[in-house]
Amino acid sequence: MSSFDFTTAPDRSASDSIKWRRYAGRDILPMWVADMDFAAPPPVLDALRRRIDHGVFGYADPWPSVLEAVVEGIARDHDWHIHPDWLVWLPGVVTGFNLAARAVGRPGSGVFTATPVYPPFLHAPAHSERRLVSVPLLRQQDRWEWDWPATEAAVADDVSLFMLCNPHNPVGRVFQRDELTRIAALAERHDLIICSDEIHCGLVLDPNTPHIPIASLDETVARRTITLMAPSKTWNIPALYCAFAIIPDHGLRNRYKRAMAGIVPHVNVLGLTATEAAYRDGDPWRQALLTTLRANARKTIDAIQALPGVRTTPVEATYLAWIDCAGLLQERGLDGPCAFFEAAGVGLSDGRDFGQPGFVRLNFGCPPARLEEALRRIRHAVMETG
Ligand SMILES: Cc1ncc(COP(=O)(O)O)c(C=O)c1O
Structure with a gap:
């Protein structure tokens, strides 16, 4: 039993966070910059x-x-x-x-x-x-x-x-x-x-x-x-x-x-x-974190693989999922995927910056409920007939 809480996280919306400030005042869940929404371990x-x-x-x-x-x-x-x-x-x-x-x-x-x-x-x-x-x-x-x-x-x-x-x-x-x-x-x-x-x-x-x-x-x-x-x-x-x-x-x-x-x-x-x-002294916290991230990775992969026009691969490490949107872009006649997902209320990293246009990176280093809401928004947007 873990004594660490990864189901909630401090509010970063009005903080110094680069990840959260991009979408301040808008109903867009930031899942881009690679930091997590959790507080640092208690011993730290x-x-x-x-x-x-x-x-x-x-x-x-x-x-x-x-x-x-x-x-x-x-x-x-x-x-x-x-x-x-x-x-x-x-x-x-x-x-x-x-x-x-x-x-x-x-x-x-x-x-x-x-x-x-x-x-x-x-x-x-x-x-x-x-x-x-x-x-x-x-x-x-x-x-x-x-x-x-x-x-x-x-x-x-x-x-x-x-x-x-x-x-x-x-x-x-x-x-x-x-x-x-x-x-x-x-x-x-x-x-x-x-x-x-x-x-x-x-x-x-x-x-x-x-x-x-x-x-x-x-x-x-x-x-x-x-x-x-x-x-x-x-x-x-x-x-x-x-x-x-x-x-x-x-x-x-x-x-x-x-x-x-x-x-x-x-x-x-x-x-x-x-x-x-x-x-x-940070290993007990790390082990508990990994349990949360494993479950988040599973949820993300299952949710994406169930959708038409997008696909992803198993995440062996990191809290980042790499998602191929080629089918979706073609079907909807879109130039890039990020504006599409932002309009749906989810802020992702653009694959173009990583040398692979047509992909997005989703950061699942957050409480499960927030991830579930982001995946619900993605599902809704992708399933909506264009
Ligand atoms: C592979 C990799 N290297 C380096 C960094 C950033 O390192 P630093 O903030 O220590 O410069 C990141 C952050 O996302 C990363 O993913």
Whole structure:
């Protein structure tokens, strides 16, 4: 029995929330930006209160017990035994992969990623005068898979960095050992650095599908990998801006740190405080959250699969469902799906931004009753004869 309440959530409608402010004053349920509507775990809130009561907010560096909590949490949850020296603290994961693009290769060299993908992946290469090289993932029956021949051909085109998103936003896959081993082999053959964004690794819904950090495969892979993690998605504290890169190779870590010099600030002390509490004491809350998210995922998939003109795939991780609206668009003669769903009272993310027009992303990180209302509105709009 869980003592945490995920059936209600604080009112965010008049708050600082980006997700809620877009639709302020309108009857549109915001299911877009990837944060959840739940309050942070009680141990995190208690730690923040204690730190605020101290009253002094001078410059801070990560202290030994933060390092210990992160190192032990990653060993406990992912069976990956990292050394504290490998950690590079960052104010965000987006900062982290933009730094990877800057640190690896030279102006003009290629940065590979598979689409659809979290939009800042698509913009990172240009921010560092690199070239985006992308290949679509393929939907095979009910599962998104790698197009291995196309990926192999693409990375041969003067690519120096392979940007991996695992677990994957937005398709919800948790890539398995055989897939990760193939990516690692490809990186070895083409001498690529891998930047693996694993921000969603605490949100694996399927108990039979473990998250495997690609750098944990073996030491050779670890030497060419920059892994990015953060407590922000799992424990719902993204606005505390605390993340870290794990870079086992000394030379690569130094290159990465040089790319940060003078522009990347220290992590703020409240972010570090929350991180320590989340990794050390946040697991009971996380387990209870996963029970809620599993049920929400099931409801979302069942509701969407029952409708004509839209389809989705099982969500192995994240609180995001990736929905193909091609049939609906064709039937209704619509340009894009977002305005259609907004008119029905549901605000979704547009697949176009992820490199896959005609899709939408639905965020089900909210109390079940709110999700049910959103799904009811979607059903009503789709079933209405056009
Ligand atoms: C795959 C992925 N990476 C990074 C981020 C954002 O990371 P941060 O807020 O730490 O920059 C998100 C947020 O949705 C995400 O889904």
